[in-house]
Amino acid sequence: MKNQPKLYFITGNRHKFAEVSELFAQEDLNYELRQKDLNPTEIQADTLEEVARFKLSSVKSKLDVSYFIEDAGFFVDIPLKGFPGVYSSYVFKTLGNEGILSLIKNFDDTKAHFSSVIALYYKPSEQIYLFKGRVDGKVSSKIKGNRGFGYDPIFISDIQPDKTFAELSKLEKNHISHRGIALRKLIEFLKKLN
Numbered sequence: 585m586k587n588q589p590k591l592y593f594i595t596g597n598r599h600k601f602a603e604v605s606e607l608f609a610q611e612d613l614n615y616e617l618r619q620k621d622l623n624p625t626e627i628q629a630d631t632l633e634e635v636a637r638f639k640l641s642s643v644k645s646k647l648d649v650s651y652f653i654e655d656a657g658f659f660v661d662i663p664l665k666g667f668p669g670v671y672s673s674y675v676f677k678t679l680g681n682e683g684i685l686s687l688i689k690n691f692d693d694t695k696a697h698f699s700s701v702i703a704l705y706y707k708p709s710e711q712i713y714l715f716k717g718r719v720d721g722k723v724s725s726k727i728k729g730n731r732g733f734g735y736d737p738i739f740i741s742d743i744q745p746d747k748t749f750a751e752l753s754k755l756e757k758n759h760i761s762h763r764g765i766a767l768r769k770l771i772e773f774l775k776k777l778n
Contacts, residue, residue, distance in 0.1 A: 588614055588616040590618055591618070591774075592617075592650070592651035592652075593651070593652060593653075593654075594621070594622050594624055594639075594653045595654065596623065599733040600654065601619045602754070603763060603764075605617060606754055606758060607771070612775075613775065620647075620651070624640070624642045625638065625639065626673070628670070632655050632656070633701050633716075635655045636653060636702070636714065639655060640703040644705065648707070650705060650708070651705055652704040652770065653702070653703050654702045654763060654766070655700070655703075656699065656763060657669045657672045657699050658735040659697050659698070660687075661695040662694055662695040663689075664684075664688070672734070672735070676734055681735060682727070685725070685726075685727070688723060691724075696720075696721055697719060697720045697721065698718070698762040698763075699718045700717040700761075701714055702715040702716075702766045702767065702770050704770060704773075715766045716766055717765030717766030719741050719765065720741070723738055723739065724740050728748045728750060729748045729749070729750025730750060731750050731752065732757060737750035741760055743760045749761065
C-alpha cells in the first residue's frame with residue numbers, strides 16, 4: 585500500500601499515540617498513521633475547543649500534510665465545579681491524582697467527566713474540523729489500576745461502574761472513552777473522504 589497518504593498525530597504522549605494507533609488498526613482506512621512531536625503551543629483558554637484550535641495552528645508552518653491534535657480534560661463537576669478542566673495537564677503535573685483526591689471530602693456524590701476534542705487540519709481542502717467525545721462518571725475514592733495514564737486511576741465511568749479507566753484493557757477503554765468516541769467520529773469522517 586505505497587500510495588497511502590500519511591496522516592500525522594501531533595503528540596509527544598506515547599500513551600495517547602498507542603491508544604489512537606490501536607483504534608486506527610481496527611479500521612479499514614486508506615491512511616498511514618504517524619506520530620510527530622512538534623511541541624504545539626498550548627494556551628490557557630476557557631474551552632478545550634479553543635486550546636485544540638490554537639495548538640493545531642501553532643504547528644501549521646511545520647507540516648505540509650493532513651494532521652490532527654487531541655486535547656482532553658478531566659472535569660470534576662461535583663464537588664470541584666469542573667476543576668481541573670482545561671488545566672488538566674498542568675494540574676496533573678503539579679498535584680497529581682493524590683492532590684485531586686485530597687480536595688474531595690465526600691466521594692458518594694461525586695460527578696466527573698472526561699472530554700476530548702480532536703482538531704484535524706485536512707490538507708486537500710485546507711479546512712479545520714473538530715470531533716468531540718465525552719464520557720460521564722465519578723471519582724474513585726482510591727487510586728486503582730496500573731493501565732492507562734493521567735487521571736485514569738481515579739475515574740470510574742457510568743458505562744463500566746466497577747472499574748477505573750486504569751483497570752480496563754486498552755481495548756475496553758477505547759470502546760467507551762472520550763478519546764475513543766472522538767476518534768471514531770474522525771475515522772468516520774476520513775472514511776467518507778475515500
